[in-house]
Amino acid sequence: MKLIGSSTSPYVRRIRLLLADAGQGYEFSDLNIYGEDRDELRRQNPALKIPVLYDGGEVIYDSRVIFRYLQEKLGLAQIGWQQENLLTIIDAANDSMVAILLSQRSGLDTSEDRLFFNLQRERVEKTLEALERQVDEGAFNVWHYPSICLYSMFDWGLFRGLIDAARYPHLSAWLAEQKVRADVAGSDPRDAV
Numbered sequence: 001m002k003l004i005g006s007s008t009s010p011y012v013r014r015i016r017l018l019l020a021d022a023g024q025g026y027e028f029s030d031l032n033i034y035g036e037d038r039d040e041l042r043r044q045n046p047a048l049k050i051p052v053l054y055d056g057g058e059v060i061y062d063s064r065v066i067f068r069y070l071q072e073k074l075g076l077a078q079i080g081w082q083q084e085n086l087l088t089i090i091d092a093a094n095d096s097m098v099a100i101l102l103s104q105r106s107g108l109d110t111s112e113d114r115l116f117f118n119l120q121r122e123r124v125e126k127t128l129e130a131l132e133r134q135v136d137e138g139a140f141n142v143w144h145y146p147s148i149c150l151y152s153m154f155d156w157g158l159f160r161g162l163i164d165a166a167r168y169p170h171l172s173a174w175l176a177e178q179k180v181r182a183d184v185a186g187s188d189p190r191d192a193v
């Protein structure tokens with residue numbers, strides 16, 4: 001198996017953590033998708049996004065589809081509808097934070113009172129509040145795929161300075177508990193920059 005991605009991407013990290021948890025070896029292609037490896041990304045995925053997974057003759061785009069593929073291929077545990085909803089909430093938070101970061105990198109002031117920025121900020125706030133409650137209620141007590149995705153998203157938001165940890169005490173405490181996992185420590189985006 002070969003995973004095309006980058007060391008800082010939270011969507012790639014979730015697949016790296018899933019593969020590690022499943023004990024599945026793979027080759028990692030670490031691209032700078034906004035820089036010198038842009039042409040390689042163009043060759044890999046017309047959607048111009050990572051992760052992309054290669055397995056034999058199969059090429060799979062999108063972390064959620066890659067998860068479904070690996071679930072089937074490696075016989076990983078199924079997740080229920082409520083857990084699918086958690087993934088949707090986590091993805092929504094992550095997508096909005098990526099939009100905010102790319103806006104900032106485009107020289108825009110994302111704290112301005114603009115419809116697009118307001119919608120992203122509100123979505124990040126509401127999704128993180130919902131996840132804070134879910135952590136408190138025990139939805140992430142097991143290290144399953146939703147937990148892997150939550151860890152990758154929340155830690156990335158902190159790394160990029162997009163989340164105020166003090167506002168989310170349960171999430172922050174949960175993150176600290178998971179930090180000791182070897183695979184988590186070995187995929188820290190801070191080590192890549």
Ligand SMILES: N[C@@H](CCC(=O)N[C@@H](CS)C(=O)NCC(=O)O)C(=O)O
Pocket residue numbers: 008009010011012033048049050051061062063064098
């Ligand atoms: N829904 C996609 C989202 C992937 C995604 O947004 N990846 C980012 C890297 S963190 C990306 O490739 N961004 C490129 C861009 O937005 O131009 C997934 O789950 O794989």
